[in-house]
Amino acid sequence: MLAVKYLSKQFEGLVAVKELNFDIQEGEILAIIGPNGAGKSTVFNLLTGTLKPTAGKVFIHDEDITGLKPYQIVKKGVARTFQTTSLFDQLRVIDNMLIGCKWRTRLGFWNTLFHTPGWKSQHDQAVQSALETLDFLGLADKALAFIPTLSQEEQKRLAIGVALVSKPKLLLLDEPTGGLIREETERIAQFIKSVREQGTTVCIIEHKMQMIMGMADRILVLNYGQKIAEGSPDDIKSNQAVIEAYLGGEAHA
Amino acid sequence: MITKPIHTKLLYGFILLAALLLPLYAPDPYMFQVIIMSLIFAIAVLAMNLIIGFTGQASLAHAAFFGFGAYGVAIMTKAGISFWLALPAAASISALLGLVIGPPALRTRGSYFAIVTLAFGVIVWIVAGNWVQVTGGHNGIFGIPRPTPIPIPFLGEIEFFEQTAQYYLVLAFLLLTLFIMHRLVYSVFGLTFMAIRNNEPLADAVGINTFTTKLIAFVTANFFAGLAGGLYVAIIGAVSPSVASHMLTFNFLIFLILGGMATLTGPVVGAFAIPILMEWLQELGHFRMLFFGVLLIVTIIYFPRGLVGGIRQLNQKIADWRQTKS
Amino acid sequence: MELFLQQVFNGIMFGSTYAIVALGLTLVMGILHIPNFAHGHLYMLGGYITYFFITSLGLGYWPSLLLSIIVLGILGVIMEAIVYRPLHDQPHINAFIAAVGALLVLEAMAEVIWGPQGLRIPNPYPHTFQFLGIIMSVQRLLVIIGAVVLIVLLHLFLKKTLTGTTIEAVAQNREGAMLNGINVNRVSALTFFISSGTAAVAASFISPIFVISPAMGAIIGMKAFIIVILGGMGSIPGAIIGGYFLGLIESLGGGYVSAAYKDVIAFGALIVIFSFKPTGLFGKKEG
Numbered sequence: 001m002l003a004v005k006y007l008s009k010q011f012e013g014l015v016a017v018k019e020l021n022f023d024i025q026e027g028e029i030l031a032i033i034g035p036n037g038a039g040k041s042t043v044f045n046l047l048t049g050t051l052k053p054t055a056g057k058v059f060i061h062d063e064d065i066t067g068l069k070p071y072q073i074v075k076k077g078v079a080r081t082f083q084t085t086s087l088f089d090q091l092r093v094i095d096n097m098l099i100g101c102k103w104r105t106r107l108g109f110w111n112t113l114f115h116t117p118g119w120k121s122q123h124d125q126a127v128q129s130a131l132e133t134l135d136f137l138g139l140a141d142k143a144l145a146f147i148p149t150l151s152q153e154e155q156k157r158l159a160i161g162v163a164l165v166s167k168p169k170l171l172l173l174d175e176p177t178g179g180l181i182r183e184e185t186e187r188i189a190q191f192i193k194s195v196r197e198q199g200t201t202v203c204i205i206e207h208k209m210q211m212i213m214g215m216a217d218r219i220l221v222l223n224y225g226q227k228i229a230e231g232s233p234d235d236i237k238s239n240q241a242v243i244e245a246y247l248g249g250e251a252h253a
Numbered sequence: 254m255i256t257k258p259i260h261t262k263l264l265y266g267f268i269l270l271a272a273l274l275l276p277l278y279a280p281d282p283y284m285f286q287v288i289i290m291s292l293i294f295a296i297a298v299l300a301m302n303l304i305i306g307f308t309g310q311a312s313l314a315h316a317a318f319f320g321f322g323a324y325g326v327a328i329m330t331k332a333g334i335s336f337w338l339a340l341p342a343a344a345s346i347s348a349l350l351g352l353v354i355g356p357p358a359l360r361t362r363g364s365y366f367a368i369v370t371l372a373f374g375v376i377v378w379i380v381a382g383n384w385v386q387v388t389g390g391h392n393g394i395f396g397i398p399r400p401t402p403i404p405i406p407f408l409g410e411i412e413f414f415e416q417t418a419q420y421y422l423v424l425a426f427l428l429l430t431l432f433i434m435h436r437l438v439y440s441v442f443g444l445t446f447m448a449i450r451n452n453e454p455l456a457d458a459v460g461i462n463t464f465t466t467k468l469i470a471f472v473t474a475n476f477f478a479g480l481a482g483g484l485y486v487a488i489i490g491a492v493s494p495s496v497a498s499h500m501l502t503f504n505f506l507i508f509l510i511l512g513g514m515a516t517l518t519g520p521v522v523g524a525f526a527i528p529i530l531m532e533w534l535q536e537l538g539h540f541r542m543l544f545f546g547v548l549l550i551v552t553i554i555y556f557p558r559g560l561v562g563g564i565r566q567l568n569q570k571i572a573d574w575r576q577t578k579s
Numbered sequence: 580m581e582l583f584l585q586q587v588f589n590g591i592m593f594g595s596t597y598a599i600v601a602l603g604l605t606l607v608m609g610i611l612h613i614p615n616f617a618h619g620h621l622y623m624l625g626g627y628i629t630y631f632f633i634t635s636l637g638l639g640y641w642p643s644l645l646l647s648i649i650v651l652g653i654l655g656v657i658m659e660a661i662v663y664r665p666l667h668d669q670p671h672i673n674a675f676i677a678a679v680g681a682l683l684v685l686e687a688m689a690e691v692i693w694g695p696q697g698l699r700i701p702n703p704y705p706h707t708f709q710f711l712g713i714i715m716s717v718q719r720l721l722v723i724i725g726a727v728v729l730i731v732l733l734h735l736f737l738k739k740t741l742t743g744t745t746i747e748a749v750a751q752n753r754e755g756a757m758l759n760g761i762n763v764n765r766v767s768a769l770t771f772f773i774s775s776g777t778a779a780v781a782a783s784f785i786s787p788i789f790v791i792s793p794a795m796g797a798i799i800g801m802k803a804f805i806i807v808i809l810g811g812m813g814s815i816p817g818a819i820i821g822g823y824f825l826g827l828i829e830s831l832g833g834g835y836v837s838a839a840y841k842d843v844i845a846f847g848a849l850i851v852i853f854s855f856k857p858t859g860l861f862g863k864k865e866g
Contacts, residue, residue: 074460103460357854546683
């Protein structure tokens, strides 16, 4: 469903991503792994329009989306989360969800100002889908809570929920379990699997090997902005280049 | 999405009743004038609140747009156009000019946006003081007619020479502004303003066209700033470049910050209470601004949500305390 | 030709003032990322303090100038500590609002003490003479030469002394400087001292020629802001070149186009440039 062709990004001479080719299949969980600084988050930023690539193209269902703005790419059905938990932390849980599904509604300026026919049903629909997603997240009873009162795991969950509420076809998750302890990580992993079962394709950046091996259908390994391996978890485990990259990475760190 | 508790509704009802009955107390004409002005300022500050308080973009051109409305109504009504046509026209011109300056200005962020809008405000102020043929230069325009009387079948007409009629006119526009602001802000659409203030990259990432949303907030704010300016000249009967000066913007800012940003009550409380406080402090002379300057600094450091936000916080603390006790 | 030369001369003189004021502001903005919007008001107060020492205490021009630098420097340090430091972690807009509060305080202070009307510092060097058909006075030359001397001194301080290089290090990379064990709060205070002190010098040089009034701080403050933003935040050459450039443009525009709209030039240029480059001419990302 998503195809990346010869994607490159340079920052003032520094190559962050180099001639990257890969695609994401409908319904799979694709994991992108690699040592720190391998360019994983940069890839996400390039896919979602936060950064403009120096060269190369990104396609969704054969439609060229390179150079579109982030809010336009969302409308193509690609939603994302950020590496550091990013929420509207001055607002309530339900408000976060409503903002997440706003673009699918026709709740714009004039409709809101004049309460045009259809405004009410649109509004109720938005609240409905926000509540449904909260239910799916297991946060239904927290709808009116303010963000700082949530636990870290709940915040991570909600951040995924804000991306999920507009029913994207493809969900990009940037280290969704960073900073969480083992049980929490397992719960989030379980949750991500259920997201996929609902029919959403998932692409995930992760550091926690064990979790990734148990979850991903395919794994893509990046090092210094280049693809060094791609394949099933078992292939990756025994891949010599991957092992070297990781050991090398450890040694430097 | 949750309804307000019953005692809050009662409080607002009581305030509305008091506002409607206020002329019966027959305040002295001077104080009455101050109150009428406060209500006009409340409209302007509510508008400023939309762009600064809710959307988080420090537009410091606010008095310039107030000035567009003021000069617009002054010039049009002097040319014989009915006030009832001139007022919406002037407010629309103000909004339209916002639509012109908005796109370049909104490409900048943070304090850059503040300085660009301030620069625009200063240009408007200088032009108002020097374009003598149109604005009357530094002397301004005098003898602006009062709002055109409204004919009522069989009963005669409502005229606006009396303070009481002027008061109700201004109050009606304030209530209209409050109604519209309430509708816009407390809605899914209104949440997008706050989303931009709170976390613009995330707003962008969840499909909000942040540029257009900011532009809508800016233009709407400028429409109501122009409306307030138009009402102002029709009541005062004269206009001078000071209505477009950055000092007036700073005054609005004081009302907004002290009253409380990002609430609908805050701007009204600020615009109502501060001018009256300023009148009381009249004999302090220039010490007044010293006082308000210090107050502004202290508020933004220690109570960034102003008076209304502070009270809400206190209420919340009391509620929490009760909950833990029971 | 004589009109042209006269306008150029006046432009360089105004430019000297702008350059010094912008220089002080760019140091503060580069280091603290704080929009010290009250900088023009510090300049204004600098003029008044010098006036005070000369006319109320009867001191000479140069001792008054020196005392004015010290008083303003201390005032700047106090302002940094009580107004800006508590807001360091807050959204940018809050610091901007606090700056508006600070400028209201400074302007009201000047009005309370000296009244709203304009005052003039007695001119220490009123002697005028003609050169190439241009009318000059010794004081006007002092503005120009004094600015050059000040800029050179400041340059030597920033480049050749340890304290100076610390300031530049913080201006260029605050986090890096902190990691290297530099006491950023001390550097902030020192920078505010220099910034306010130089503003006092600029005001004291030019105030014997033009009247000072409490309201003059706002316009020059905004112009300094514009110069700094266009020249690049924290860039010293940007502030100097921008200052002289604006002085010349204004003087020529005022002489040949319209004196009344002279002030519009700077503000208009800002809006036009920002329409094309939202991060400024030498756009470093805003902090």
